[in-house]
Amino acid sequence: MLLCSGLSTPDNLKKTLLSWSSGKDSAWALHILRRRSDIDVAALVTTFNSSADRVAMHAVRRELVLAQAEAAGLPLWQVELPWPCSNAEYESRMSDLCRRAAAEHIAAFAFGDLFLQDIRDYRVRQLQGTGLEPLFPVWQLPTGQLARDMIAAGVKAKVTCVDPAKLPRSFAGRDFDDRFLADLPESADRCGENGEFHTFVYDAPVFTAPLQVCTGEIVERDGFVFADVVSAKATIG
Numbered sequence: 001m002l003l004c005s006g007l008s009t010p011d012n013l014k015k016t017l018l019s020w021s022s023g024k025d026s027a028w029a030l031h032i033l034r035r036r037s038d039i040d041v042a043a044l045v046t047t048f049n050s051s052a053d054r055v056a057m058h059a060v061r062r063e064l065v066l067a068q069a070e071a072a073g074l075p076l077w078q079v080e081l082p083w084p085c086s087n088a089e090y091e092s093r094m095s096d097l098c099r100r101a102a103a104e105h106i107a108a109f110a111f112g113d114l115f116l117q118d119i120r121d122y123r124v125r126q127l128q129g130t131g132l133e134p135l136f137p138v139w140q141l142p143t144g145q146l147a148r149d150m151i152a153a154g155v156k157a158k159v160t161c162v163d164p165a166k167l168p169r170s171f172a173g174r175d176f177d178d179r180f181l182a183d184l185p186e187s188a189d190r191c192g193e194n195g196e197f198h199t200f201v202y203d204a205p206v207f208t209a210p211l212q213v214c215t216g217e218i219v220e221r222d223g224f225v226f227a228d229v230v231s232a233k234a235t236i237g
Contacts, residue, residue, distance in 0.1 A: 012038070013038060013039060013040035014038055014039050014040065014107045014108055014133075015040050015042045015104075015105060015106045015107050015108070016033065016039050016040065016041050016042060016106065016107065016108040016109070016110050016135065017041075017042060017043055017044075017045050017077065017101055017106055017108070017109045017110065017132075018030055018033065018041055018043075018044050018045065018109075018110045018111075018112075019044075019045050019046075019109070019110065019111045019112065020044035020045060020046045020065070020068070020069075020076070021046070021055065021057075021058055021112065021198070022046065022055050022058050022060045022064070022065050022068060022199075022200050022201065023058060023112075023157065023160075023198055023199040023200060023201060024150055024155055024157045024176060024191070024199045024201050024204075025112035025113075025114065025138060025191065026044075026112045026201070027150075027155060027157075027201040027204040027206055028112065028138055028146070028150055028155065028204075029110060029111070029112040029137045029138050030044075030072065030204075030206045031153070031204065031205050031206050032137040032138060033110060033135075033137050034206060036137075039108075041074060041110075042074075042075075042104075042106060043074055043075045043076065043077050043106075044068075044069050044072065044074050044075070044076050044077065045076075045077045045079065045097065045109075046065050046076060046077070046078060046079065047079040047081050047090075047093075048062055048065075048078055048079065048080055048081060049081055049083050049085075050080045050081060050082060050083065051082070051083040052083065056081060057161060057198060058160050058161060058198045058199075058200065059160055059161060059226045059228070060160055060200045060229060061228075061229070061230070062078075063231070064200065064211065064213065064229060064231065067211050067231070068201065068207070068211065071207035071208055071209060071210075071211060072206050072207060072208075073208065077097065077100075079093050079094065079097055080093070081093060091126065094126065095130075098127070098130040098131075098132055099130075101130075101131075101132055102130065102131045102132070106132065107131075107132070107133060108132055108133040108134070108135050109123075109127060109132045109133070109134055109135065110134075110135040110136070110137055111123055111134065111135070111136055112137075112138055113136055113138070113139060114138055114139065114140070114141065114143060114146075114191060114193045115139070115140055115143075115193060116193065120134075120136060120139070143189050143190045143191040143193055144190045146190070146191055147176075147181055147190035147191050148178075148181070148190075150176075151176070151177055151178060151181075153204075153205055154203060154204065154205055155176070155201060155203070155204045155205070156175065156176070156177075156201070156202055156203040156204070156210065157175070157176040157199035157200055157201045157202065158173065158174070158175055158176070158199060158200050158202065158213065158215060158227065158229050159171055159172055159173060159174050159175075159176060159180070159197050159198070159199055159227060160172075160198055160199060160200045160226060160227050160228075160229055161197060161198040161224055161225070161226050161227070162196070162197050162224065162225040162227075163195050163196055163197070163223075163224055163225075164220070164223075164224070164225050165223075166187070166188060166194070166195070166196040167184070167185070167188060167196050167197060169218075169220070169225045171183075171184075171197060172197075172218050172225040172226065172227040173215040173218050173227035176199050184196075200213075200229050202229075211231075212231065212232035212233060213229050213230065213231055213232055214229075214230060214232050215227055215228070215229060215230075216228035216229065216230045
């Protein structure tokens with residue numbers, strides 16, 4: 001792993017990219033990073049399925065992610081992925097992103113991973129030799145308490161994807177709130193870190209104002225249940 005304090009900005013802040021899935025863990029990672037005196041979050045990074053014009057896995061519409069970035073007051077670096085996308089193609093596109101980051105004097109790349117060691121190890125390997133330091137601001141935070149802390153702090157999110165092998169289909173489209181946590185089976189991680197569910201954040205401490213959204217169609221495809229989230233403004237009239 002390469003440590004890149006030498007690429008800090010003149011005011012001694014470490015310019016950092018944040019991987020932004022559109023979900024609660026990304027929002028909480030940004031919340032933590034913004035409280036650190038040594039970090040300057042320079043941009044959010046999101047990978048999009050170009051065919052569907054949505055975030056991969058979370059299936060969130062591109063325009064809503066752009067609205068999140070605006071509410072967070074940050075530019076969004078968009079990585080376009082074909083569908084289907086091989087791992088080699090994914091890594092090639094991410095390498096392009098890393099070269100851009102190095103050219104713009106970015107020193108670190110942060111991720112909202114909680115406790116999946118294989119994912120963390122993969123990210124560290126991929127950043128070796130790029131000049132970017134991997135950061136994991138929410139790593140190993142106890143997820144039961146973390147979920148409650150997020151909700152108490154004002155994180156509001158909708159469940160956009162459910163793995164029906166791990167959760168009932170009815171959880172798709174629900175709000176991530178105290179009642180949601182109470183209804184989760186004991187086997188489910190409270191933050192969905194084992195892939196039980198994914199979320200879209202429409203309000204958080206890092207936003208200047210909440211996004212006005214509502215739940216649209218719920219469909220099942222590719223073995224997952226997806227709840228579409230749409231702008232409330234788009235439903236008017």
